[in-house]
Amino acid sequence: MTQPSSEDVELQVLLDAIYQRYHYDFREYAEASLRRRVAAALVHFDCETISGLQARVLHEPKVFTELLDFLTVQVSDMFRDPSYFRAIREQVVPWLRTFPTLKVWVAGCSTGEEAWSLAILLAEEGLLDRTLIYATDINPESLRAAEAGIYPLERMALFSKSYLKAGGKKSLSSWYTTSAHSAMLDRSLRKSILFSDHSLATDSVFAEVELISCRNVLIYFDRELQDRAIALMRDSLRRRGYLGLGSRETLRFTSHDAAFEEAAPKERIYRKR
C-alpha cells in the first residue's frame, strides 16, 4: 500500500467537513471525477490548497452553496439519447397504460431537462393527466432551475432534433413559448411534476413508482454507493417496474444484476423481476 499524499488526506477531510457541517455526503462519490471538480473549484475560489477551500467552506455558507454547483451540476439535454425515449414510448408506455394512476421518478434530475422531456412524452401518449413525476436532486439551485423550465433559446434546435428522433408527435416548439433569449416550457406540464430534495446517498424510499429514470447519475458514485442507490431504486419500484439508466451505465458490475432483467438492452432499460 502506498502512503496517501497530503492531497488525498485533504480531500477526505474536506468531504468529512462538508458532511458534518452541511449533511451532504460526497464521501462515497467516485474519486477521480470528484477530484477534477474540486480542482476546478480551487481555481474558481482562488484557493491554493484543498485545506484552504475547506476553511472557507466551513466559515462561509455561501461558499458551500457555490461549491455544491461544482460538485453536483450536470448539464443534460432534452431527449438526450433519443433512442432511449423512443424505447420508453414503444416498450414501457403500453404497460404504463394498464394503470389508473402512475408515478414516475427522475432521480438526480439536475436542471430538469429529462423530467420535462418525460412529461412531454407522457402528455403526447395521453398519460400525463394520471401521472405524478417526482423530479429529485440534492442541489437546491438545480431544483429551482429545473422547476422554472426555462432554457437558452440556442439549445432548442438540438432539443427539437432529438425530440423528433425520439418519436415526438408534434413539433417541440408547440411545447414552449419563447422570449428574446429563452424558451419556457408549457405550464400545463408543470402541474404533473413535483420537484423535491432527495439524496440517493442518505435518504430512503418515499413512494412506490412504475418507472425510474436515473441517467448518468450512478457513474459519479463508487461501487458501494451505487449498490445502495440501486437497492433503493429497486425497493421503490412496483413489481415489474422499469429502471432506465444512462447509455453507458450497466447493472453488470453491481450486486443487483439478478434483481432485474434487460428490457431494452441497448437503451439500458431494465425491468424489475
Next chain:
Amino acid sequence: MSTLDAIVIGGSAGALDVLLNLLPQLPRGFSVPIVLVLHVMPRKPSYLVDVLKARAALGVEEAQDKQPLQPGTLYCAPPDYHVLIERGRSLSLSVDDAVHFSRPSIDVLFESAAVALRSRVAGVLLTGGNEDGARGLEAISRAGGITVVQAPKSAQMPHMPEAALARFTPTRVLSSAELGPYLTSLGAPE
C-alpha cells in the same frame, strides 16, 4: 510481472492509422490493460471497437462504468463520455464538461491515471491537431510514470506531440514504427 498497472493511450487526427498498425504487434499474452481515448465524431458507437477488434490479438471492448481492468484487454472510451481510472484499478465514466472541446478527453484519462496509479502507468501520446493530452502526460511524468510521445516528424498532425514536448521531456520520443516493439517490451509477461 510487469511493473505497470495500465498503459493509457491518447490520440486525435491520424491516430487511428497508427493504432491499426500498432495493435497487431501486441501479443495475446500482453500483460497490461490498455485504456484508449481517441477523438472521434460521436456518431456510430461501436465503430471504433469493431475496427480495432479486427486488427488486435488483444480483447477490445468499450469501457464500462466501474469495470475492473483486466490484462490483455484494450478499453476504448465511449463516444461523448470521459473515461477515468480509479484507485481500485477500475474504470469510471463521466459526462462532465468537454476539455479542449473533447469528450472523451485525453487529459481527463491521463490525469486520473497519474493520481490513481502514480509510477505504475505508462502514457502514450500520439498524433493530433490540438493540445489535449499534453498536460495529462506531464502529470504522469511528475507522478513517476513512463511517458512516450510520438515523434512529431512521424506524426500526421504534429501539434499534439509538440505541445507535450514543449512542457517536459518524456521517457521516450518514438516514431510510429518504434512504438510496437517498445510497448511489447512494456507488456511482456514475466
